[in-house]
Amino acid sequence: MTMTAHAAPPAGESLRAQGLGADSLLSLRRVYWLRWAILGGQGLLLVWAETLAALQLPYRPLLTIFVLQALFNLLTAWRLRQHARAGSVPGDAELMGQLLVDLTALSAILFFTGGATNPFVSFYLPGLALAAAIVPWRQVVALALYALACYSLMLFEYVPLHLHNPDNAVVYHLVGMWLNFVASAVMIALFVARLSGVLREREAQLADARERLLREARVESLNAQAATVAHEIGTPLSTLAVIAGELRADAADAARGGTAIRDYLPDLDTVEQQLALCRGILARLREANRASALQPVGHWLPAFADGWQLRHPQARVDTTIAADAADVPIEPARTGQMLTILLDNAARSQQAAGRGDLPLRLSIALDRRSGPSELVLRVIDDGTGMPAALRARLGEAPVASTHGGQGIGAYLAQSVARQMGGRLLWQDRPEGGTVAELRLPAISDSLEHAA
Structure with missing residues (x-):
């Protein structure tokens, strides 16, 4: 039997x-x-x-x-x-x-x-x-x-x-x-x-x-909402851009040198820059094809850091990259999306802690210690840190953070990381602040991987 x-x-x-x-x-x-x-x-x-x-x-x-x-x-x-x-x-x-x-x-x-x-x-x-x-x-x-x-x-x-x-x-x-x-x-x-x-x-x-x-259903819902917002907010942004342009032209007019609007010329330049940045973000949201050519992370990083710095003129970010990681190819769109979310959260945390004058640190290294090689991107801040209960739930579902956020960005970043075969981790620093670590599989052959 x-x-x-x-x-x-x-x-x-x-x-x-x-x-x-x-x-x-x-x-x-x-x-x-x-x-x-x-x-x-x-x-x-x-x-x-x-x-x-x-x-x-x-x-x-x-x-x-x-x-x-x-x-x-x-x-x-x-x-x-x-x-x-x-x-x-x-x-x-x-x-x-x-x-x-x-x-x-x-x-x-x-x-x-x-x-x-x-x-x-x-x-x-x-x-x-x-x-x-x-x-x-x-x-x-x-x-x-x-x-x-x-x-x-x-x-x-x-x-x-x-x-x-x-x-x-x-x-x-x-x-x-x-x-x-x-x-x-x-x-x-x-x-x-x-x-x-x-x-x-x-x-x-x-x-x-x-x-x-x-999780994927939630991400799809958030993507649909983002597409709707991108469509609906385009017209108001265009109107604001026209008004800001006209105001800047008036402020730059020498005939109006004695008027009060002349004093706001630097601020109007900044407004136009930020509006142009918003229009660029909305243009990326409208793209139906999100795929992009792979780029070496060392070539991509400076342009990304400059773009983020433009969005956060009150913050600073110092970047370092290991020599063996510089040539590792990445997907610029999705990697940039995740890093932007991590840097935004880090900047808000430092502002809430009153340490906005300190620079954020973004480091990129290649980890070959165990299993397949991984590209490790770390964002280190000197902010308020986060409670252990919040750290355990962050990225798994939208949660209210200590500095007013709802955790949607971290949730989206974790979802994208998992879709790419990676993961997001958060750790407290003994001296204060948080280390956000993004681990992605290292693409060994840059032309064999598609986004």
């Missing part, structure tokens, strides 16, 4: 369908190997039964059953190869057929070895328990009824065991019960414990898939 344990998780999702197929194939493979193990154990008992227990067994029918089991297992091996070649998986009917053959073989062995008086008759129970893990409950009920019918029949019809010394019958029965318990415990401990581990792993995968889908 051979059965194994593996189950797919509940839920009506595509991941569940894929998991069911993989589980059924793995279950059939385990049934195959377990059947060989059981056959080996049965063969040893057959050889040692008369020597150790003075039992006279009907060798011919038992050997016939063992040979038929072996032939059926060879057929199972052929089915496994068929599934491997065709990329298919066994259905519930095929798995039930396998278990039905095992129950039939067990019943036949028990019939020729004492029937219900054989201490191994309770071996039906671990078999049915393991069967419950790999086939639907209706088929489990059918198998249980079949086992019950076989057991009931062997209460009346069986081939009695013959002992050389009948006085030892009770001792042999107790020893058989002990062996039956050991075998049952091993089967349940190995396969049911393995089943529970597989179920926990599958549940974790499902939870991760649900979380990922929810």
Whole structure:
């Protein structure tokens, strides 16, 4: 009798369908190997039964059953190869057929070895328990009824065991019960414990898939809102740009040198610069194709830092890059988006801490210490830091921050990082402030990767 344990998780999702197929194939493979193990154990008992227990067994029918089991297992091996070649998986009917053959073989062995008086008759129970893990409950009920019918029949019809010394019958029965318990415990401990581990792993995968889908849905919603805002705010910005241009022209007019508007000429220049920056940002939001050519990070970094500095004239950022990281190619659009969010948050944190005069530090290095190489981009500030509870949730969902933000930027940055195969981490600095670390897989061949 051979059965194994593996189950797919509940839920009506595509991941569940894929998991069911993989589980059924793995279950059939385990049934195959377990059947060989059981056959080996049965063969040893057959050889040692008369020597150790003075039992006279009907060798011919038992050997016939063992040979038929072996032939059926060879057929199972052929089915496994068929599934491997065709990329298919066994259905519930095929798995039930396998278990039905095992129950039939067990019943036949028990019939020729004492029937219900054989201490191994309770071996039906671990078999049915393991069967419950790999086939639907209706088929489990059918198998249980079949086992019950076989057991009931062997209460009346069986081939009695013959002992050389009948006085030892009770001792042999107790020893058989002990062996039956050991075998049952091993089967349940190995396969049911393995089943529970597989179920926990599958549940974790499902939870991760649900979380990922929810996160992507939120990101899509935020992207749609951003596109709507970009469309609706374009006209007001254009109007403001026209008005600011006219005011600047009036302020620059020498004929109006004695008027008050002349004093606002520097401020109007700044307003026009900021409006031009806003129009550039909106133009990027409207781009349908977000893909961009890869650039070496060392070539891209100065222009990015200058652009960010223009947006934050009251803040400063110092950049450093390791020599071995300068030639690593990156995706400018998405990497710039994430770094902008991190630098914006760092600048606000320093302003809230009253240390706005200190520069932010942006460092880029290549980490080859463990596994595939990673490009590590760190943003270090001297701000207020963040509570541990907020740090644990930041990037997983929009959360209210200590300096008035809602955490949407960090949430979007974490989502983009995960889409690129990376991750965002935040750590407190002992001397105050926060280290935001963006880790991205290093692209070894700049022309083989597409955004």
